[in-house]
Every structure is written in C-alpha cells, then in structure tokens.
Amino acid sequence: MSAFNKSTSGADVVAAFPEAVQGKTCKRPMSTWTWCLLTWAIVVITGPSAGGLGAQTAIFLAAGKPAEILLLGRTESKATSVMEEIQKISPSTKVSFIHLDLTRFDSIKFAAAEIKKLVSKIDVLINNAGIMGVKEYTLTPEGLESQFGSNHIGHFLLTNLLMPSIETAGRGARIVNVSSNGYQLSEVRFSDYDFDNGKAYDPWHAYGQSKTANILFTVSLASKLARKGISSFVVHPGAIYTNLGAHVEMSEWATVGKMFNDRGYPSVGINKNLAQGTSCILVAALDPSIESNYLSDCAIEETPDYAHNTELAQKLWALSEEIVGEKFQL
Template sequence: MSRFSATTTGPEVVNAFREQINGKTFVITGPSAKSLGAETAIMLAAANPKHILLLGRSESKIKPVIEQINAINPAVDARFYHLDLSSLDSVRSSAQNINASIDKVDVLINYAGVMAVKEFETSKDGIEIQFAANHIGHFLLTNLLMPKLEAASPGARIINVSSVGYLLSEVRFDDWNFHDGKCYIQWLAYGQSKTANILFSVGLAARLKKRAIYSFSIHPGLIFGTNLGTHIDDESFELLGKISQERGMPALQDQKPKSLPEGCASALVAALDDSLQGASGAFLSDCVTQNTRAYAHDVDNVEKLWQLSEELVGQKFSY
C-alpha cells in the first residue's frame, strides 16, 4: 500500500525523498506565481537541488518565484527561460538555450497549459491552441531536451500533467483541429489535449525503457486559486456538466477540492518515488497509480499520436 494519498502534500513528498532531490536538476514549465509549477519549484528548493529551471512566457510573473526560491535556499541556481508553447520556434529556441547551459536534466515536469478556451483559437503554427500548448509544444520540448535527460540516466523522469478531464474526449485523429474551428467545442478540445498527455507518457515509457528514462502522467486534482480557469464562465460550467454526464465523468460537485500543496503531491511522487520505476507510463491520481480508459493507453492510439505530433512539429524522433 502506498504511503501517500489524496491528502498528501508536496512538502511531505519532498521530505520523504530529500536524497533524490539533492544536487539534481529540475526543469518545470508553467511556473508563474501561485501556479502548481511555482509551488512545486518552491517546495523542491528546500531539499537542495542544484538547478531549478523555470520556463514560461513572462519573466515578470516568474521573478517572484525565483526570489522565493533564493530566500529559501540561496545555494539553488534558479533561472528563467522564455518559453511560449504555442510557438514551435519559441520551443526550439528555449530548448537550445537550456541544452547549451546545463549538463543534464534529471526531472522534466510539463505543467504548463490552458483550459477550456471558449472561442476557437490557433497557435502561431495553425494548431488549435489547447492541443498546441498542452501537448504539441511539450512533445517538441521534451524530445529536444532528450540528450540532457539521457545524460542524467539511469533514472531521469518526465512528468506530463494531465487531468481527469481526459474523460471528456479521445484524441480526434481525423479532425484534431475541429474543421478549422467550424465544429469547435471548448471542453472536447481540452479533453483531447489531456488524453494526448497520457498517450504521450505511455509512448515515451515504451521508447525510453532501454535508456532507463521513466515517464508518467498525473491528475493533480480539482484545484481553485490558479490562473488555469481564466476562460471559464457560468455558461462554460453548464456545458461541462452536460458533457461530463454524457461521458460518465465525475461531476465537479462530487470532487473534493485540493489545496495547492496537495495539488503538487502527485507530480512530486511521480518525479521522485523509486518504487514507481517498474510502472513507467502509468497515470497517477491522489499519489497512486490509476487505471485509465482504453483509448488513453491503447497502443495504436499511442503510435498514431506520436506520428501526428511529429507531423505537426515537422521533425521525427526515434529511440
């Protein structure tokens, strides 16, 4: 039985695995102040990592996080790198800068994302914005950082932050861009991107097994107080309730909200717990592995997503 649960907090996980953090390099996307990414970085600082690299669009929103890290532990090298996941050029530039500045990446946590953008919007590369920012940008970033992850192996880890929202939709392989917005539904687009996070983790686990690099996806829980819900209004909530019922997804009122410290715990367990090495590719919720619906781990879907992602980024990655 796991020593962790739904009420476990990030600091408790960090305290349990201090030795796995000491001297390590962590890369975190989406670490603006008061986000899960920021809170995770701040928690890690207490256990003396060597580097914490914080990747985001706005340095002004991440500077306070770096200041908190420095206040907790001045020995930690905390740095900001510009990253716009909705621009493949930005992803490539960010990866190039990181690869040139450090020797290895022990843990990559792909937190950044957007949720339920109400009106159809595309990235700079013409990809529906949720699919672009939540999956495609992370697909490219992760693969471009792979040499540094390999340098940290055996034992490097990749954590893709998904959601129980994956239950809202499969990946629409034949219409991932919603007929260029003609049939766009915000929650289906969100669900598609979250299913992609899980499939990507399964694909990475299979491809990287011989390199002893482990990959996991996680559901952080229902968390209020972050900026993720910026696009959501009463009409959006009503639509979510309808689709959730149709898809057999737990209703919001049936889910117990988590605090930010509790919301960070599953990602930290996935990143640090050695007992999970034999479960690479697993989906974690409430700090333990959970089963997913078949479409989120189906081998054919894993391969179809990998091929689609390569096509959209215009680059192949073979392991």
C-alpha cells in the same frame, strides 16, 4: 506510495525523498574498485507563474536543495516572486528563467538551445504548463487549435529537443506530464484534431483531446525509454483553483459537469488546495517505487483504452512528428 493520498502536501513528498532531489550515489562492484559520485539534481519546469502548480512544485522542491531549477514560461515578471522564494529557501540552488511560448516552434527551439547552454543534463522534466476551456476557436502561430497546440504539441517538441540532456542524466531520470481528468471529455480526434477548421469546435472537447494526448504521449515515452532506465509518468493533480481557469466563467462549470456525466464519469468540484495539488506531481518526479504511468491522488489509476492503447500512442507520436516536421529516434 501507501503513505501518500489525496490530502498529502507536496512538501511531505519532497521531505520523504531527499536523495532524489539532492542526487544519487553510484558504485562499482567491490571485486574491482569502488567509487561514489554525488550528482546534484537539475529540474526543469514549464508553467512557473506565481499561484500555479508549477510555481508551488518548484518552491517545494527547493526545500530538498537541488543543484538547479529552470523555470520556463512566457512572462518572467509572473515568476519573479517564485524565484525569490526558491532562493530564500535554498540559497545554494541556482534558479533561472527561460522564455518559452509553447504555441511557437521557434520559441520552443530557442528555449531548448538556451537550456543546453545552461546545463549538461536534466534529471527531472515537469511539463506542467497548459491552457483550458478556451472559449473561441483559436489557432496558434503554427496553425494548430490552441489547446492541442499548447498542451500537447508544444510539450512534445520541447521534450524531444531536450532528450539528449535527459539521456545524459541517465538511469533514474524522469519526465512528468501534467494531464487531468479532463481526458474523460474526449478521445484524440485523429481524423479531425482541428475540429473542421473550427466549425465543429467545442472548448471542452478540445481540452479533453489535449489531456488524452498528454497520456498517450507518456505511454510512448515510457515504452521508448524503458531500456535506458528513464521513466515517464502522467498525473491528474486534482481540481484546484489556479490561473489555469482564466478563460472559464463560473456559469460554465455546470455544463462541464453534465458533459462528464454524459460520458459516464462523475463530475468533481474543487477538491484540493494548491499544496495538495503538487503532491501527485512530486510523487511522479521523486518516488522510486512507482512503475505505472497514470497517477491520481498519489495512486495508480486505470484509464480507458482510448487513453492508454499502445497503437493509438504510436499513431499520436507519428502525427505529432508530422505536425512539428521532425522525426525523433529514441
């Protein structure tokens, strides 16, 4: 990982690991017989709107010529140019769009079923979609605070529904959850994750809670899947201008910076472009040398106890199962 840093472009990461995108060779011991099987990679990415991290990640991955890229989002027209660009770069790569609304359990279940019809395995799942700083207290159709519901619970359900396909890919398969340093704004409020039905709502504490949840979810996945050789990572891509900030007014950033400072963390302004923002995601998806679960600037970064404590991770897993009404045995 020493070759990659804050300034690295995602294109450089893909170029460094062509075998991770194209496939892998499996061999039997010479004492019996030897065979090789090239399995072309299939990648699923949520949040593929043009101009966002998911879209740019998919475009860079296309240069490695994976077998398929499945783009999951709410509006196909916002991903049309992305799909066209992928096909230009790699005509051999099959690219599909699947409708997904992470706030709706029925939409998530439908998307998972459609994916299973299209592909038999998933080598890399990148949970990238998210919302940030929703000013007014808003509930999902399932009755959840919108940022917690979309950023964490939606991806929790989607990932678990897709797990059979990830397990079919076998050892080396990866799950990448896109978090942010926003986790520094709040712990998971286990006893009041809905902010007293909105009475105690703060958009940035809500965002922070959802990003901490992304990390704790990854801690659980990494623990549960280790024996199967399936890895899970969580990344902070950096501070970047994307459509993620659609709800945020420029005047709010000074207040947000003070919130970071008040909790003992430095406030950080825009520090990367879109290409640089994808690099950490792609390191997590492709670099075989990494073992830790939280990455920032393409390097391992420590997080406070509330974001990596295994007991809290288990507690969040149990709460998430209760919310979605299903139990998942991995």
